[in-house]
Amino acid sequence: MRVIILDTANQVAQYAADLLLETVRKKSRPVLGLATGSTPISTYQQVINAVQAGQASFKNTTTFNLDEYIGIDDTHPQSYRHFMKHYLFNHIDIDLANTHLPMAASLDETRLVENAQDYENAIQEAGGIDLQLLGIGENGHIGFNEPTSSLRSRTRIKSLSESTIEANKRFFADGEYQPHLALTMGIETILESKHVLLLATGHKKAAAVKAMVEGPLTAMCPASALQQHAKACLVLDQDAAAQLSLKDYYVWCEKQRQELT
Ligand code: GLP
Numbered sequence: 661m662r663v664i665i666l667d668t669a670n671q672v673a674q675y676a677a678d679l680l681l682e683t684v685r686k687k688s689r690p691v692l693g694l695a696t697g698s699t700p701i702s703t704y705q706q707v708i709n710a711v712q713a714g715q716a717s718f719k720n721t722t723t724f725n726l727d728e729y730i731g732i733d734d735t736h737p738q739s740y741r742h743f744m745k746h747y748l749f750n751h752i753d754i755d756l757a758n759t760h761l762p763m764a765a766s767l768d769e770t771r772l773v774e775n776a777q778d779y780e781n782a783i784q785e786a787g788g789i790d791l792q793l794l795g796i797g798e799n800g801h802i803g804f805n806e807p808t809s810s811l812r813s814r815t816r817i818k819s820l821s822e823s824t825i826e827a828n829k830r831f832f833a834d835g836e837y838q839p840h841l842a843l844t845m846g847i848e849t850i851l852e853s854k855h856v857l858l859l860a861t862g863h864k865k866a867a868a869v870k871a872m873v874e875g876p877l878t879a880m881c882p883a884s885a886l887q888q889h890a891k892a893c894l895v896l897d898q899d900a901a902a903q904l905s906l907k908d909y910y911v912w913c914e915k916q917r918q919e920l921t
Contacts, residue, residue: 661873661886662893663910665901669861670702672895676793676859677706679893681716683791683855690721691783693792693850694748695803696740699859700793704748711752718754722786724779726794726803727844728764730772730817738832738839762815762843769817776815776843783849792853796860799823800868800881804844807880811888813846847885856892858883860900869896870903 666672680703684690694700710716725740734741741761749759760782763775783789794802799821805813806821820828820840832838850856860869872883873894886892901907 661889662913663873663901663904664893664895664914665907665911666895666897669897672859672861672897673700673702673706675895676700676703676857677710679857680707680791680793681710684716684718684721687790688720689787691786691788691790692721692723693789693794693845693853694723694725694744695793695795696725696727696743697795699795699861701747703793703859707748708751718752721754722758723754723760724783724786724789724845725759725761726792726850727842728762729839730764730841730843731767731839732837733765734761734763738836762845764843772817772843776817779815779843779845780849789853791855791857792850794850794856794858794883796858796865796868796872796883797824798827798864798868800871800883802847802850802858802883802886804842805847805850805882807882809847809879809882811877811879811882811885812848814849815843815845818842818844847882851885851889853889854891856886856889858886858892858894859896860894861897863899863902865900866903869894869900870905874905 666675725744728740732739736742749756762779766772796802799807804818804820806818820842825840871881875881875884877884877887
């Protein structure tokens, strides 16, 4: 795992935006995996700024989001489709037909299982994901792969854990319905992405980051599965990196890399 520690959350966002933009510029038909949550919002803002300044175009880009809540329509203000339109898609030149999230509005299990398979097929048909952006839950989840998720899992129905429901409560108004189920890419789906870029900022993520990087490979910390990915890059601010035992080593490694041409 490549661990990059930057001073501020803003620098993390800039780093991530630059990598997303580089992928979009380099590839003729880029395929990005995108994430929701509060962490990537400032990354998306930096991407919007670059696109609006004419520095990049998303016309040929296809996107696949990690997950979607089950049982709410994708026009619902709490849906991740709505989140993505609000924070990114509506402000860049992407064709909405090329933006994908798991179809999760139905409560019919058979339908959801079919939609999950369709999602896997669509990723394959697009040629796989070039760069998957990830956040991390305080309990170590990626997407909505909660602790004890199979490390070989694929897109499927997941029940959210109590701690995730609690952590995400802040997005919902008092008394507003908060879904407890989601359709999420699986851990193996995520591991098949050519590159993975995980962002973590703030002290609340420090324990999960420590478990992901320096803990055992275990379903109890789904993000630890990234130890198995050949091109996983973690970009952290100082707060999120605070519990890492080998912090100085990671900083040293990055300095050494800069000496290479
Ligand atoms: C959410 C999402 C994840 C996200 C994580 C952290 O529940 N399903 O994809 O990475 O929790 O969110 P945040 O960035 O708001 O801390």
